[in-house]
Amino acid sequence: MSNLFDLLVAGLATGAIYALVAVGFTLLWQTSQTINFAQGEFVMLPAFLMLAAMHAGAPFWLAIILGILLSMILLGLAFKMLLVDPMMRHGVLPLAIATMALAIGIKEAVKQFFSAEASPFPSIVPTGDISILGHAVSLQSIGVLGVAILAVLGLTTLLNRTSLGHQMQAAAQNPTVARIIGVPVERMILLTFLINAFLVALASLLITPIYLAKFSSGEVLGQAAFIAAIVGGFNQVRGAIAGGLLIGVLDNLAAAYVSTQYRAAVPMIFLIAVILFRPQGLLGRAEERTV
């Protein structure tokens, strides 16, 4: 029983990070029909930006700020202007393929300019335990979960409770009408790219101390978050959050109770089941598009 509790906590902590990344998937999809297959690499890169800042002599807190700012410029602004905008005109598929190429490009660049070897990365949460319901739970798990929940709460508050959030939703739901009523649609789309970049940088900060900074670490994350977004519902932020947490827990339980070798297969099987029986995702909305 104590084992199950530990597995649930660890699964939720990992799942919370998946959720952050999956939310980014849904945000970009909703506002600009972008499926970003480089999302995993977007999580890997900020850690290296922070490490580069630290190597240049910056203290950890400054490196975090610089890393997040640089990520927002590179993975938000530059990504939108240099890749999404020019490719969007050619349709969703060419853009998706371009993001795959970007993923390879980022990975190889990190390998070339940094190292193919893993590097250690400091944790923002101190090591140690606290007792919850008689169980020792690591501060790191609590910290990861806490920061991720705060980020998600902040985002949902922004989207649902502020004028800016309403404008973003309007731009996502019907850009033409939004434009007519005076919503600066382009600026709203850019904002979602910046928010996505902020979320992946945050995910990077939380996951890298555990997974280590390595050029290839985005592969697993990107895939898990993509599955989480589809399982939860690609067009719903709350779906992506639920999907992330679910996949995190499922992955850990599968590793413990099925087999480590088949752990990667279990979320996949779950994904296939969702696509077959509830294609809009667990919390998603059915959507129709003209083809």
Add this chain to the structure above:
Amino acid sequence: MKSTLLAGALLAFATATSVHAQAIKLADVAELSGGGATVGTNWKNGIDLAIEEINAKGGVLGRKLEVTHADSQSNPGVARAQVQKALDAEPYVLLGPGYSGSVKVTAPLAAEAGIAQIMGGEAAELTQAGNKFLFRTSFGQQSSMPKVAKYIHDEMKAKTVAVVWVNNDFGRGGRDVVVKELDRLGSKVVADLSTEAGQADFAADVGKIKAANPDAVFVYLNEEESARILKELKRQGVTAPLMGETTLIGQKVIELAGEAANGARGHVGLTTDAPVDLIKAFREKFSKKYNYVPDHNGLKGYLAVYMVKATTEKMGKVDPKKFADTLHGLTIKAADEPGILMDVTFSDTGDIDRQSFLVEVVEGKQVVKQVLPKVK
């Protein structure tokens, strides 16, 4: 005038080819990227350092050493293709790879070509297949694992043990020997956990270890995964003593795992922290050249080149066909060849006999707790 020019050109060509022919060509295939990048990079740097030293002192039998490095990408399929390519260039000796799985698929190629292969793999089975051209630079698992099991049983006094291993040739080989030995000694294996190469998340595996509540944990993974599981063991508050091999307490693991590595113990065939003057000198030279402290793979690469030198000097000629025969049964003494660092004897199967060390990580540093002597 025309004939003078022609003669001059011919002379220049002849000089160029004779200089080229004088160099002894070695081929290295190593894990320069992928999961084994730490292994391969250290191995390669060790080779380069040894060649630089030997060439600076006039080479081997008056001939310079030359090496080409190829990247196996830590993938046995790529390693096989790279080794085939390297053998096509007819090297004197083949160096690498470091991963047992890659050695397993490349060894038949080198044997078929009649070229000696000096490699870093530690899987027990590698030297048990009757290959007459394969040589180790470190202990095979059949030599090291009994020492590990004995330490867990006798010194750690563990009645129950959790065994975590990586599901590849290296991990399986070690796991099989250690589980058999633990069983023979009377320590019970209460958790037998296979993990995947490149695995990032060890929460579930550590959860299982915690549930089994063993007296000791034997960890046998590659370096990066070792660091990740050490962090997770710390995160989940597992307090049972940890025992492993070189891959648990190597420099890179300590760097990656930070304070989570403290207290981990391991049997080490080679360590740059060994209380041996020649190894200390090697560590200093390596650190100065590459700006980091090498792990045992740096030592392996370095030793591989000095094995080539000592064997060739023993033969008194550069003869790739006789190389393997000469190295079988050869004892190289550090007093005669300082580059070999410690006295070593090669068996007829290509295994080595050398002293080894019992190491513990104390405050981020490897501390040698015991020196285990050469068997013969």
